[in-house]
Amino acid sequence: QLAYDYYKFSCPNVESTVRNAVLGVVLTDPTAPAAFLRLLFHDCQVQGCDASILLDSKPLNGNFEIASRMNFGIRKMETIHRIKYKLEAECPGRVSCADIIALAAKVSVALSGGPNIQIPLGRKDSTTSSRHAADVKIPPPNITVDTLLDVFVSKGLNLEESVAIMGAHTLGGGHCINIVDRLFDWQPDDPMNPTFKAMLRLLCPTQKPLTNLTIVPNDKTSLAFDNYYYKDVLMGKGLFTIDSRMSIDRRTAPIVTEFAANKYRFFQVFSSAFVKLSSSNVLTNDKGEVRRKCNQVN
Numbered sequence: 001q002l003a004y005d006y007y008k009f010s011c012p013n014v015e016s017t018v019r020n021a022v023l024g025v026v027l028t029d030p031t032a033p034a035a036f037l038r039l040l041f042h043d044c045q046v047q048g049c050d051a052s053i054l055l056d057s058k059p060l061n062g063n064f065e066i067a068s069r070m071n072f073g074i075r076k077m078e079t080i081h082r083i084k085y086k087l088e089a090e091c092p093g094r095v096s097c098a099d100i101i102a103l104a105a106k107v108s109v110a111l112s113g114g115p116n117i118q119i120p121l122g123r124k125d126s127t128t129s130s131r132h133a134a135d136v137k138i139p140p141p142n143i144t145v146d147t148l149l150d151v152f153v154s155k156g157l158n159l160e161e162s163v164a165i166m167g168a169h170t171l172g173g174g175h176c177i178n179i180v181d182r183l184f185d186w187q188p189d190d191p192m193n194p195t196f197k198a199m200l201r202l203l204c205p206t207q208k209p210l211t212n213l214t215i216v217p218n219d220k221t222s223l224a225f226d227n228y229y230y231k232d233v234l235m236g237k238g239l240f241t242i243d244s245r246m247s248i249d250r251r252t253a254p255i256v257t258e259f260a261a262n263k264y265r266f267f268q269v270f271s272s273a274f275v276k277l278s279s280s281n282v283l284t285n286d287k288g289e290v291r292r293k294c295n296q297v298n
C-alpha cells in the first residue's frame with residue numbers, strides 16, 4: 001500500500017531534495033516542469049507508475065520504452081538520474097525511481113503556480129520495460145474522446161477528473177510533427193480557429209522533414225499552471241486534435257466550460273485526478289524493487 005508518510009523515518013527529506021533539484025533545473029530551463037509532468041504520464045501509462053520508462057541499459061537490447069516513437073519529446077530524464085544519485089547518498093537503497101518521478105511531477109505543478117498536491121508514496125520499480133508496450137499504450141494526439149475516457153476511467157478517474165487531467169496541457173508544448181496533419185489535411189469536424197490555424201501553419205510550414213524540430217506552445221501561458229488551456233480550447237485554439245475534440249463532445253464540453261470559468265475548481269479536480277493517475281497500477285512491497293540506478297535493474 002502507498003502511504004503519505006512512507007519515508008518519514010527512512011528518508012525524511014526526500015521531498016525537499018527533489019524540490020531543490022527541480023528548482024535548480026527550472027532556473028536554467030523554465031520549460032522543465034512540463035517535461036516532468038509528461039514523464040509521469042508516460043511512465044504511468046505503461047505498466048503503471050513503476051519507472052519502467054527510465055530503463056535503457058544494454059541487456060534489454062533496444063527493447064525499452066524510451067525507444068518507442070510514442071515517447072518522442074520526453075525530456076529531463078537525466079535530472080531524475082541525478083536526483084537518484086543524491087538520494088542514494090542521503091538514504092541508500094530507500095527511495096524508488098518511480099516515487100522520484102511522481103514527486104518531480106508534483107513539485108513541478110506547484111512551482112508553476114498550480115495546486116500543492118499531497119501524494120502517497122511507496123511505489124516500487126519495475127524489472128521490465130518494453131518498447132512494444134509503449135507503442136500500444138501511449139495515446140496519439142488524434143485519439144477520440146471515447147478512447148481518452150477509456151484510458152482514464154480504467155485508472156479510476158471519473159469524467160470530470162478525466163477532463164481535469166488533460167489540463168496538464170496548460171504547461172509545455174508540442175512538436176510540429178504532432179499537429180501538421182490537422183494543419184494541412186482537411187479534417188471533418190475539426191473546430192480549429194482559422195486565425196490560430198494560419199498562425200500554426202507559419203510556425204510549422206511543411207508536412208515533410210523538419211517537423212520534429214520546431215515546438216509550439218500548448219496554451220497561451222505555457223510556463224504557468226493555470227486554466228488558460230481550457231479558455232484556449234473553447235476558442236478553437238487547442239493544439240492537438242484531442243484537445244479540440246474535448247471542447248465539442250457533449251460529455252466533456254460542459255466540464256471544459258466549467259474549468260475555463262473556475263480555476264479553483266480545476267485545481268481541486270486536477271489534484272484528485274493527479275493522485276489517482278500517479279497511484280495507478282503501482283508495484284508495492286515485494287512486487288518490485290528499489291533500483292540502485294534508475295536506468296538499470298539491480
Ligand code: HEM
Pocket residue numbers: 031033034035037038041072073074075139140141142143148151165166168169171172173174175176178218240242
Ligand atoms: C490522451 C491523452 C493525451 C494525449 C493524446 C497527449 C498528447 C501529447 C502530445 C502529442 C504532446 C507533444 C509532445 C511533443 O511533441 O514533444 C504532449 C505534450 C505534453 N503532455 Fe500530453 N497527452 C495526453 C495526456 C497528458 C496527460 C495525462 C499529461 C499529464 C498528466 C500530459 C502532459 C503533457 C505535457 C506537460 C506536455 C508538454 C511536454 C513538454 O513540453 O515537454 N499529457 N501531449
Ligand SMILES: [Ca+2]
Pocket residue numbers: 042043044045046047048049050051052053
Ligand atoms: Ca511505467
Ligand SMILES: [Ca+2]
Pocket residue numbers: 169170171219220221222223224225226227228229
Ligand atoms: Ca498555462
